[in-house]
Amino acid sequence: MKSKFNITSLVRESVRNLKPYSSARDEYVSDGSAMIFLDANENPFENGVNRYPDPYQRRLKGVLAQQKHTSEKNILLGNGSDEVLDLIFRAFCEPNEDNVITLPPTYGMYKVLAGINAVENREVLLTKDFEPNVAEILNNVGDKTKLIFICSPNNPTGNAFSKEKIQQLLEAFDGLVVIDEAYIDFCQKESWLNSLNKYHNLVVTQTLSKAYGMAGIRLGICYASEEIITVLNKIKPPYNVNQLTQQRAMDCLLNQARVQDEVEIILEERNSLIEVLQTLDFVEETYNTDANFVLVRMDDANRRYQEFLDQHVVVRNRSGQPLCENTLRFTVGTPEENKKLKAILKEMK
Numbered sequence: 001m002k003s004k005f006n007i008t009s010l011v012r013e014s015v016r017n018l019k020p021y022s023s024a025r026d027e028y029v030s031d032g033s034a035m036i037f038l039d040a041n042e043n044p045f046e047n048g049v050n051r052y053p054d055p056y057q058r059r060l061k062g063v064l065a066q067q068k069h070t071s072e073k074n075i076l077l078g079n080g081s082d083e084v085l086d087l088i089f090r091a092f093c094e095p096n097e098d099n100v101i102t103l104p105p106t107y108g109m110y111k112v113l114a115g116i117n118a119v120e121n122r123e124v125l126l127t128k129d130f131e132p133n134v135a136e137i138l139n140n141v142g143d144k145t146k147l148i149f150i151c152s153p154n155n156p157t158g159n160a161f162s163k164e165k166i167q168q169l170l171e172a173f174d175g176l177v178v179i180d181e182a183y184i185d186f187c188q189k190e191s192w193l194n195s196l197n198k199y200h201n202l203v204v205t206q207t208l209s210k211a212y213g214m215a216g217i218r219l220g221i222c223y224a225s226e227e228i229i230t231v232l233n234k235i236k237p238p239y240n241v242n243q244l245t246q247q248r249a250m251d252c253l254l255n256q257a258r259v260q261d262e263v264e265i266i267l268e269e270r271n272s273l274i275e276v277l278q279t280l281d282f283v284e285e286t287y288n289t290d291a292n293f294v295l296v297r298m299d300d301a302n303r304r305y306q307e308f309l310d311q312h313v314v315v316r317n318r319s320g321q322p323l324c325e326n327t328l329r330f331t332v333g334t335p336e337e338n339k340k341l342k343a344i345l346k347e348m349k
């Protein structure tokens, strides 16, 4: 294992030496005065989107920094968290040389991104109670291990991992620990965002795609040390978050009450769905969840999946994932949708 966390030695050589593309809007930053912009070959006739967007999304980051009690310097925004995760691979993992550790059953994108970037993906299964196997993870860490991906609350199992286990990894591993908190807004446990100052190797990703109800605009958020954010800013496409997304995200962030109300309803509906699931003979286990979905072990997941489809309900069959034989994952819908789902469940034999 590497002796000490060092951001410079962690970054790929090509990235370390890179002089980033400088866009017109990098060189000139508006101070709010009325200016004539003849620097970016845009069409000058106003239509709301004729200008390039702010490459650093300063207003949006300002609001996020304030709401999350952090600094704009600790934030990078991307075209969904999928782009953020890809940037992390590209900044830190040398193709055909470095490796990462992921913890199946988990979010499928880590493996896909490892494949795209030609980075070895060392898979260390969760334990039977869906917790990270810390000893086995550390056994798999080598000189070339750059990243460990931790999804908490985890997709598809639904549970948030124990704080102690994540802490052990943050303390023992000298590469980056990336904690994917896509579902954190449904979860009672504290976000790891509040530990950024304590762990220099911590990266937290969040998204507007789930609780915030904005999957369509594609906005992913990365929180990390200023050093890490500086590296990611160097390699990101200059205009990776478009103007419409920045505007809609801003409106959304400034209306927290709507998000809170919806999360509350979703959690109530989730709990009433779980109550019904637990009464059914063909349901073998309903797993604990800290998210807006629930993983359920069925008598025969393939058969039940088809039966739901026949009733015009699409669920996710996770049976192909390790430790998830015969499981279906149910996302919680609106109260009306949930009522229909519960009625269908009760009719099933």
Ligand SMILES: *Cc1c(COP(=O)(O)O)cnc(C)c1O
Residues within 6 Å of the ligand: 079, 080, 081, 082, 083, 107, 151, 155, 180, 182, 206, 207, 208, 209, 210, 215, 218, 219, 220
């Ligand atoms: C849905 C999900 C995301 C969201 O990705 P976006 O690109 O931001 O939409 C990220 N991580 C996990 C684990 C998810 O389930």
